[in-house]
Amino acid sequence: xxxxxxxxxxxGIGAATARLAVDQGYRVxxxxxxxxxxxxxxxxxxAGSAAALPCDVTDYASLTEAVATTEQRFGSVDAVLANxxxxxxxxxxxxxxxxxxxxxDMVLTNVYGAAITARxxxxxxxxxxxxxxxxxxxxxxxxxxxxxxxxxxxxxxGMAQNIRAECVxxxxxxxxxxxxxxxxxxxxxxxxxxxLRAEDIARGVLYALSQPETVDxxxxxxxxxxxxxxx
Ligand SMILES: NC(=O)c1ccc[n+]([C@@H]2O[C@H](COP(=O)([O-])OP(=O)(O)OC[C@H]3O[C@@H](n4cnc5c(N)ncnc54)[C@H](OP(=O)(O)O)[C@@H]3O)[C@@H](O)[C@H]2O)c1
Numbered sequence: 001x002x003x004x005x006x007x008x009x010x011x012g013i014g015a016a017t018a019r020l021a022v023d024q025g026y027r028v029x030x031x032x033x034x035x036x037x038x039x040x041x042x043x044x045x046x047a048g049s050a051a052a053l054p055c056d057v058t059d060y061a062s063l064t065e066a067v068a069t070t071e072q073r074f075g076s077v078d079a080v081l082a083n084x085x086x087x088x089x090x091x092x093x094x095x096x097x098x099x100x101x102x103x104x105d106m107v108l109t110n111v112y113g114a115a116i117t118a119r120x121x122x123x124x125x126x127x128x129x130x131x132x133x134x135x136x137x138x139x140x141x142x143x144x145x146x147x148x149x150x151x152x153x154x155x156x157x158g159m160a161q162n163i164r165a166e167c168v169x170x171x172x173x174x175x176x177x178x179x180x181x182x183x184x185x186x187x188x189x190x191x192x193x194x195x196l197r198a199e200d201i202a203r204g205v206l207y208a209l210s211q212p213e214t215v216d217x218x219x220x221x222x223x224x225x226x227x228x229x230x231x
Contacts, residue, residue: 001025002078002128004209005070007057007117010037012184013135014083016198017205022049024206029070029077031055031063032084057084057113063120070124077124079209082117083135085110087186090148103148110152111159118163122172129171129213133205134160138180138223142230153178164218173216175208177201180223181231193231194224 004021008014010032018028022045030038030052038052053069055062070077086109089097114134125132140153160176167174181187183195201222208217 001027002130003027003029003070003074003076004079004081005029005031005066005077005121006081006083007031007113008084008135009041010034012186013179013182013198013201014081015041017081017083017202018045018050020199020202020206021209022046024210026079027051027074029053029066029074031057031066057082057117058108060116060120063117067120067124071127076128077121077130078128079131079133080117080121080125081133081135081205082114082121083133084113084117085135085152085186087149091146092148093146097146106149107152110149111155114156115159118159122163122167125172126167126170131173131175131209132163132167133175133177133208134163135201136160136176136178138178138221138227140178141221144230160219164216171213173208173211173213175205175217176219177204177208178219178221179204180221180227193228194226196222196224 004026006014009018009030021028028050035054042050042052053066088102088106091097136156137153139150140157144150164174179201181193181195204220204222
């Protein structure tokens with residue numbers, strides 16, 4: 001099955017994917033900033049199946065070190081889920097939502113973080129002829145008035161395509177997963193809409209990973225039944 005590295009593994013979609021991947025025989029390497037939450041998940045999954053490497057995805061040195069440590073400890077990096085992300089409400093027109101100073105962390109995490117996760121991991125993925133999965137969003141393919149989060153996910157949509165194009169000839173597969181609304185800490189304030197469970201996205205990730213190595217699932221959009229097109 002191999003070794004799957006997951007960023008944003010301390011809770012939500014990343015943690016759910018770690019649980020399902022271990023169920024299916026993967027060893028998982030868990031990255032996020034919350035070391036305590038990661039240790040708890042390692043304890044739950046078993047130290048033989050999971051390891052925690054606390055790190056901030058906006059720090060390239062930490063990411064390259066995590067990849068090197070994983071290769072040394074586990075022999076290879078066979079798949080990476082670049083999943084860490086955050087969201088703050090924004091408005092370009094008015095003064096609603098978060099102050100612009102707070103927008104910086106979101107852009108750095110969602111765009112720069114995903115980009116340097118790819119950059120740090122791809123040499124190892126080329127060695128393993130492995131698989132890069134990026135968590136984009138359904139918000140990364142539609143218009144959301146005033147919403148910079150959506151624009152960061154448009155960037156991930158483009159990034160996945162550009163990475164896949166650059167990887168032609170390497171054997172590396174690149175999958176973009178675009179969830180609709182999912183019940184996690186990120187959407188706790190959205191009580192007005194139908195939501196998926198994090199496990200529903202995990203199954204999509206494992207579906208892409210479980211294909212023959214000649215099959216590259218490019219994009220998976222997974223939305224709850226009844227979610228309005230632009231919500
Ligand atoms: N929930 C939804 O409806 C939805 C829909 C579409 C897409 N998504 C995307 O799905 C991904 C996972 O989100 P989620 O819904 O599972 O939210 P979540 O429960 O809030 O989890 C976010 C994860 O990202 C990690 N993270 C955030 N900033 C980080 C940083 N600088 N360095 C390392 N890790 C960082 C967090 O860990 P630490 O805080 O411990 O660092 C946490 O593990 C995100 O990319 C999100 O944009 C979510």
